[in-house]
Amino acid sequence: MLPTPSSPAASSSASSSSSTHRPRLYIPPTTTYPLPPPPIAPSFSQPRPTSCPIIIDNGSSQLRAGWGDDSSPRFIRDQLVSKYKDRKLNKTVLLYGREAEMDASSKGHSKTVWDGDVLTGAEAMEHALDYTFMNLGITASSVEHPILVSERLATPLHSRALMSELLFEAYNAKSVAYGVDSLFSFSRTGKQDGLVIGMGNSSTSIVPVVGGRGLMTSARRLAWGGTQANELMLKLVQLKYPSFPTKVTAPQATFMVREACYFAEDYQSEIISFADPSRMAAKDVLVQFPFVVPVSDDKSEEELARMAEKRKEGGRRLAEMQQKQRLEKLIKQETDMASFREIKDAKLTDKKVAYQARLENAGFESEADLDAAIKKIEESMKRARKKDLGEDAPPEEEPLFPLILVPDAELNEEEIKEKKKQKLFKAGYDARMRLKAEKLAEKARMDELEKKEEEERVNDLEAWCAKQREDHEATIHRISERRRRKAALGDRKSAAAQSRMKSIANLAADGPAPKKRRKGGDDDGFGKTDDDWAIYREIGNGNESEEEEDDQTLLKTLESRLLNHDPTFSLTQTFLARSQQQNSLLTAFLRGDDGSASEPRFDPESLEQSYQLHLNVERSRVPEVWFQPSIAGLDSAGVGEIVEHVFRERKNEERRRMQEGIFVTGGSASLPGIVARLTATLRPVLPFQSSFNVSSPSEPRLDAWRGMAEWSRTQEFGKALITKKEYEEFGAEYVKEHRWGNYRTG
Incomplete structure (x- = not known):
């Protein structure tokens, strides 16, 4: 079974980590995530008068539709369409919403209605509208109700023409009106002046509102939205956990962004504070992925x-x-x-x-x-x-070599062969004896050095400690550089790896050596000098293990001397303590463990922990891109800079009124901390001691639909409707201007 928040297996598997109070997010199984919200109620038995408008918030991520006299949309569906032929049933299957990804067949044929935030898929949009009108109880061949459809800022005429053709030609709609979703959301505030920041799924729009009208000529757009944030989260998680046992999908990344991310009021201070492992662990959120609990065969x-x-x-x-x-x-x-x-x-x-x-x-x-x-x-x-x-x-006895000193003239053929063997044996024996003598001499030399060093320590302790500290730092530097080089060689794009490949290429520049060289022939002389062999050592790194062992031995000796004789040298200054401090930060980053006894340690053998992700730095880093797009490699100004630029274009009196109505809406505005962060960003750039107000709706994802529904009850809505006759007379690109539409030119 798959452990989920409601399953007994999840409760039992999580009991081992019950001592921690860290927030947990449970990723539902991919076959059911995310659960599509069902329609509020069927509408077939509730006919509405033809004057009641149909409200369609046609977002690039989700479609929200309902009646204009309702307080909430009837249903919400993801903008995914899947049409394929089921070979088992021999029938054509049409799925809309998250159900389009319920299995491999439907997922393979799924496609979105949008290209970014531009409507391009007319056929897929037709399927979405079929689902919409069917769930609203409209079964007639024509739609007699007026329709209000939302669109993005600066919608291309071709996209709007596609939508008009579908509504008027395919569904024989009576009348249609269009408007910008973020402006409809702002209309609910009741203010006449302000600045609307629409944090949509594919982009972010900044639209000034003066005198109750959106000024499209001063509007700005940032090519960053919820989709890009989800993709960034997915990449960060994949880089952080390259060997994660299961594939992290895009819907799961979306779930993590919505449930774990927040806007930091002061991002730089937030990141600097993460240098403390306890601070990073305090911000950590544990994400538990589903896993299959193996069946244990308990034996008596x-x-x-x-x-x-x-x-x-x-x-x-x-x-x-x-x-x-x-x-x-x-x-x-x-x-x-x-x-x-x-x-x-x-x-x-x-x-x-x-x-x-x-x-x-x-x-x-x-x-x-x-x-x-x-x-x-x-x-x-x-x-x-x-x-x-x-x-x-x-012990090895000294062998005898009686034939070595006998001249060859006095020996027969067999004895000469035996003499050659004895020469080889004697050469090996002599080499062993020389090595033994060198070791004894080296030991005597080291004893002499230790004796001399002891005298230096007794005569001048301060100078001796300074010299030992210098040797200690130099040894640590050599070990760190060796490890850094080893890690760099693993990356083929690093400078060390490139240098190594250049050395190999230079060696092979003259082509492969011939299979057989004549004696005294084409010999390039390579290997006759120590510089030639240094190239091989650089390529192969053959002596690094021996050097590492020697440096580790020397490091232990130096630290032992300093701890025994230098009162200013403590355990926190040792190489192990330094490494542990760095390792504790990495452990807090990867496993959320700050080293305290109250936190459970990571167990590599635990199946539950192997299916866990820890989000800490990513929680504030992903939303920060809205204010610092360069983090994600986007060459653009952030939201704060764009807002400052828009304010600078307005007159002082207009700007003063607009500052009192800064309004943040859209799906990504539901992330915690957006109001506080925008307030902290704008305070330094606005005039000194000038007042301003930043607000956001309680449900940003539904606020645009509710604003559309409220506006559809006004007389202005009736004047903005395009009738079927006007469509046939003026064409699919014909529009009527109104306060919350894309059509204001001043």
């Missing part, structure tokens, strides 16, 4: 004891098998040793030719090979017996 104590005994029995059998193999190997070695000694003793009785034939039959080329085999078996048998008795291996 008797079964567990039986399985443990079975494992012990298997271990005993394995030990016996290994003991048997060692015994068989020892018996074989003893048998081989007896046969080899028999061949060795035969040298005293056999002739030289017969003895050589005996050696060759046994697989030896000479008597020296036989002696080496005998010696090897003896050493192996000795080690095996000592291992069984638990004794340590004997």
